[in-house]
Amino acid sequence: MTKQISGPEYIPAFRVTAEGKDITNALRRSLLSLTLTDYGGTSARADTLKITLLSETLPLPSKGARLRLGLGFNDRLTDKGWFVVSDVASSGPPRKIEINATAAPMNAEKQRGDVLAIKTRSWHDLLLVDLVKTIAGENGLIPRVAACLANYHIDHLDQVAESDANLLSRLARELNAVSKPTGGYWLFLKQGSGQTAGGRPLSAVTITPAQVTRWSYVEKSRGNSTASNGAEKGKESGRVKVRYYDAHDGKTRVASVEYAGATQENPYTQPSKKYADLQAKARKAQAVRNASTMTLSGPCRLSHIPLTAECRIVTSGFGRHEDGHWVIESLEFSLGTAGLNYTCSLVIDPHPAKSTPRR
Secondary structure (H helix, E strand, C coil), X not given: CCCCCCCCXXXXXXXXXXXXXXXXXXXXXXXXXXXXXXXXXXXXXXXXXXXXXECCCCCCCCCCCEEEEEEEECCXXXXXXXXXXXXXXXXXXXXXXXXXEECCCCCCCCCCCCCCCEEEEEEEEEEHHHHHHHHHHHCCCEXXXXXXHHXXXXXXXXXXEEEHHXXXXXXXXXXXXXXXXXXXXXXXXXXXXXXXXXXXXXXXXXXXXXXXXXXXXXXXXXXXXXXXXXXXXXXXXXXXXXXXXXXXXXXXXXXXXXXXXXXXXXCCCECCXXXXXXXXXXXXXXXXXXXXXXXXXXXCCCCCCCCCCCCEEEECCXXXXXXXXXXXXXXXXXXXXXXXXXXXXXXXXXXXXCCCCEC
């Protein structure tokens, strides 16, 4: 059975500041659990922080208060960014306090901007980097756009009764990218890019059965020729098809890409071949990612702490189909009486990195 590393150099630790004031000691005395959930950008969900305390005297924080979290071992803490308190609850006896916070500003009364506020407007003739910069600025966040996406030109984009978060998530799906407000930044990156919020690249981490307490694997579609996890190439060959309007002759045409699986058709007609091609490639990439999934749980190691959703994982020693290259779809860190543990949900990495994984 895998045990939490508990030598003197590996004692789980955390640090929390509230509006710049260090409240770690006050929380540590009353802490029952601290859970950080990091969602991938394809889910369109903001990261969450939940702190559960037992205290008869600790005051409740106000909604909209900013919390900043550091997580790790001893004094080797990794900054996990700041979170905005979205709701607070208490019960008893004994008095138990639950604090829930999100990585995106949700309370426009206390914080600048609200990423879920419904807006109606249109965008014309601009670059993606300028769109993200404008929306991030309106919400009090710092934009981080991948260099390979920054100069993508947007002819026209309608935002009709739609939030900023949904608008950029919708655009990200078309570009095989992820859009995510987290830790004070608004990230717009290629799927599986494996970067910190500050833009620093992270190499893949190798995980073996000896490092986990539980794991599960589900193969939804065997024989995907573009998958990287050792499955046989499939005999079935289809296409991903997307209709588009051809402005030259007014006819509806079809753009398509080959796909080792059942043929898929996008139900929506795109305004041009440019957008249809992007949509077809994005739908193919999403199908590849979801062909197989894997979940890993176990005690944290130092190499796990910097991980975020969309980082790369390599599994080794689990089995023929289970071993391979993955991308983290969601990641949970949990600190409590059982120590510091993680649970990550994985999808196939369609473009595995060539660098040597860390262990």
